[in-house]
Amino acid sequence: MKPLSTQNTQQEVMPVERLAPKILPKVLRRFDLTTIYFAIVFGSYGAAQMAAQGWAGIPMMILAAVTFLLPCALASYELGTLFPSEGGIYVWAHKAFGPVHGFIAGWLSWVPIFLLLSLDASVISAHMQYLLNAEWSVWMSVCCQLAFVWILFALCMLRLRTSQTVVNLMFFVAIGTAVVALVAGLLHGHPVNPVTSDIVSLDLHKWGFLYSAAVLWLLGVEVPYNMSAEYGNHKRTAKTMLIWGTIALLGAYLIGIVGILWSTPVADIDQTTGVVRAIATISPFASIIVTLGTMLAIFAQATAVMNAYSRLLFVGGVEKKLPDVMAKVSEKRRTPWPAMLVQAIGGSIVILIFTTHTQLVVSYNLYLAALVAVWCASLFYIYAALLRVRRTHAGLYAAQGSGVWRIPGGRIGVWMVCLWGTAFNALAIYYVFAKPWVDGISLHAWLAWLMAICVSVLIAGIAVYRFGHRRSQ
Numbered sequence: 001m002k003p004l005s006t007q008n009t010q011q012e013v014m015p016v017e018r019l020a021p022k023i024l025p026k027v028l029r030r031f032d033l034t035t036i037y038f039a040i041v042f043g044s045y046g047a048a049q050m051a052a053q054g055w056a057g058i059p060m061m062i063l064a065a066v067t068f069l070l071p072c073a074l075a076s077y078e079l080g081t082l083f084p085s086e087g088g089i090y091v092w093a094h095k096a097f098g099p100v101h102g103f104i105a106g107w108l109s110w111v112p113i114f115l116l117l118s119l120d121a122s123v124i125s126a127h128m129q130y131l132l133n134a135e136w137s138v139w140m141s142v143c144c145q146l147a148f149v150w151i152l153f154a155l156c157m158l159r160l161r162t163s164q165t166v167v168n169l170m171f172f173v174a175i176g177t178a179v180v181a182l183v184a185g186l187l188h189g190h191p192v193n194p195v196t197s198d199i200v201s202l203d204l205h206k207w208g209f210l211y212s213a214a215v216l217w218l219l220g221v222e223v224p225y226n227m228s229a230e231y232g233n234h235k236r237t238a239k240t241m242l243i244w245g246t247i248a249l250l251g252a253y254l255i256g257i258v259g260i261l262w263s264t265p266v267a268d269i270d271q272t273t274g275v276v277r278a279i280a281t282i283s284p285f286a287s288i289i290v291t292l293g294t295m296l297a298i299f300a301q302a303t304a305v306m307n308a309y310s311r312l313l314f315v316g317g318v319e320k321k322l323p324d325v326m327a328k329v330s331e332k333r334r335t336p337w338p339a340m341l342v343q344a345i346g347g348s349i350v351i352l353i354f355t356t357h358t359q360l361v362v363s364y365n366l367y368l369a370a371l372v373a374v375w376c377a378s379l380f381y382i383y384a385a386l387l388r389v390r391r392t393h394a395g396l397y398a399a400q401g402s403g404v405w406r407i408p409g410g411r412i413g414v415w416m417v418c419l420w421g422t423a424f425n426a427l428a429i430y431y432v433f434a435k436p437w438v439d440g441i442s443l444h445a446w447l448a449w450l451m452a453i454c455v456s457v458l459i460a461g462i463a464v465y466r467f468g469h470r471r472s473q
Helices: 006-010 015-023 030-041 044-051 055-080 089-097 099-110 112-132 138-158 159-188 204-216 223-230 233-264 272-278 284-316 335-358 359-391 394-403 412-433 445-473
Strands: none
Touching: 015 030, 015 284, 030 159, 030 223, 030 233, 030 284, 044 055, 044 204, 044 233, 044 272, 055 204, 055 223, 055 233, 055 359, 055 412, 089 112, 089 284, 089 359, 099 112, 099 284, 099 445, 112 138, 112 272, 112 284, 112 335, 112 359, 138 159, 138 284, 138 335, 159 233, 159 272, 159 284, 204 359, 204 394, 204 412, 223 233, 223 284, 223 445, 233 272, 233 394, 272 284, 284 335, 335 359, 359 394, 359 412, 359 445, 412 445
């Protein structure tokens, strides 16, 4: 398929731009987008993984926020207001480079849903075992994870307003878990782990893998734009989302890390249940309450993920890149149920594949590393698309007027943001493959699993594209 010319790409009105506003309800408000962004990105278990490496987790989280999150947020903000259409990064790449690149960007952005669902399911299983003070067999854990995925599917089949209410309520619960962890740590008086010089270390040679892990816990700023047809005033809504969502996000991570390190020796920090175990050092009863709250927050996170990512499949159906059934929504609830069903099935298959690892912590870290490798690969399109449309879509910028937010500094400002973001995005991918993130797996096995995941994503993407190409012809 030949890429569209610059003129045609600029003037083209994609089917999804016409149909999505008519099919999907415009029910999301500014606070909804803020909680969606927070839910997709934040996980209290992320604070536990960062704290497991000691005080270096704090500077690496801050460094990742400045070098990775900030440029990605700025670029997404401009593109999201220039192209306020359902589909986010798929539409951005399509408008900039044509349908082939639109598919590649959309595919790489969507595939992480399988690992995200599996990740959330594994964390739910770990917290259930902690709550019941039990150690399950592999298959017992798998059954719990599969049940989580399908209960989640049932919730997301309800009206978006209903499932979004759950996400909104759990926003406060998620922040509360981090705050309680900090309070529990401070009640110890003196920190269990004395503050070291690592708290100001920016040595990527030593902490490169931790930087990649921090990037993982900040991924997702572009995902809420997948639902752009379902909210209005994109410039104002996105501004609220990015400012308040980011403040809440970084605040929750940092106080969670401090709380864990203040109360739990580094050697004893569990990378999945670290927050609740830190609270247990002060009050076992409070730890039980926070465990329940954490599980509910994880459920809300998965709900936001399921809803936002299903829109990419919906767009693929509308654009004839996927079977027409993907463009269907339920008549009463107006939710893209076929897309959600595919995601639930895919997440279940990934969970079953990873049962070959008898150690949950190994599977957990493989989920995380693979997420960084695949997800970050899609983000290159954000920076490339922004540079392209600044040059080719000047007329659209003028037509949209004040509705489009622009990166300050003109051409120099845009190039600085894009080069900065691209360089550190590549660095995050490099450190994924440099060394295993966890003991219990050799470097050879670590690379083999990651390469297997990446190759599988590539092969599946080629197959889906060829199918969609034949249909469009």
